[in-house]
Amino acid sequence: MSQSLFLEGSIYSNEQAKRYFLEDPTYPLPFETIQYQAGETISTEQTKCNAIRIIGSGIVMQSQNKECVDLIGKDTFLGIDSLYTLSKITATTYTAITPTIIYQITTQSFMNKLNERNESQLFLISLMRNTTIRQLYHFTALSHATTHLTLALTKLGEILGETKGNMIYFPEGLSQQHIAAYLNISKTVMKNRWAKLIEQGIVSDANNEIVLHTGSLNE
Structure with missing residues (x-):
């Protein structure tokens, strides 16, 4: 054979x-x-x-x-x-x-x-x-979801995303709601925390693609 x-x-x-x-x-x-x-x-x-x-x-x-x-x-x-x-x-x-x-x-x-x-x-x-x-x-992501969301996002990005320099690009079409379900966070809580991350420049969410800016991981 x-x-x-x-x-x-x-x-x-x-x-x-x-x-x-x-x-x-x-x-x-x-x-x-x-x-x-x-x-x-x-x-x-x-x-x-x-x-x-x-x-x-x-x-x-x-x-x-x-x-x-x-x-x-x-x-x-x-x-x-x-x-x-x-x-x-x-x-x-x-x-x-x-x-x-x-x-x-x-x-x-x-x-x-x-x-x-x-x-x-x-x-x-x-x-x-x-x-x-x-x-x-x-x-690991679940254990950090309530206290350090950016670390949880980093763990998810290591599995599903693509790292380029100080940025992790998540697959196009993956939404905030999908991530909330993965991390077992309510939609309301996730919406508020997500807005904070965008305001801080840690996350950008445009053109149907999420990008995590890893230069600063402090919420």
């Missing part, structure tokens, strides 16, 4: 895992490309999912009981955690909050590659590790 071009013994990024499952010339998996507009539901999972979805571009909100539990960006795999859980799965909804492209693989073909290629297990471990790290960033 042909061997993958990817080497064993490493921890891989989500982007590398995406290339391994979709573009590995020795064993590429068939996938469907689906486009979603902002506000469209990508999936609602109440049982083990029948497809693994990879975010090609855009931002997705993960929610449970109609509350945001995460904001997820490019190259993230959706549905991995449902494959191995032994407990009842909490109904989880994934919603596009910006125009989003999803690469969709059947769970069966994904599992086939996991079972047939030894290095696939390392990619799976890497994906689970990366998910844990993202969740830790979220917990």
Whole structure:
């Protein structure tokens, strides 16, 4: 059997895992490309999912009981955690909050590659590790949300944004309301604190894009 071009013994990024499952010339998996507009539901999972979805571009909100539990960006795999859980799965909804492209693989073909290629297990471990790290960033952001909003925004920016010099550019279409839901802050409180950050020149919010100016992080 042909061997993958990817080497064993490493921890891989989500982007590398995406290339391994979709573009590995020795064993590429068939996938469907689906486009979603902002506000469209990508999936609602109440049982083990029948497809693994990879975010090609855009931002997705993960929610449970109609509350945001995460904001997820490019190259993230959706549905991995449902494959191995032994407990009842909490109904989880994934919603596009910006125009989003999803690469969709059947769970069966994904599992086939996991079972047939030894290095696939390392990619799976890497994906689970990366998910844990993202969740830790979220917990850190939540812990600072009420006392130091700019630090919470910085943590979110490290996950979803693009840093250029002393500025973090958040994805176009991500709004103050989305961030409030992510940080579990009421809309009224967020509106008041957001206005203060804009007045101080720490945040700019124009042309459908949020920019965090990190030169001064004191509210």
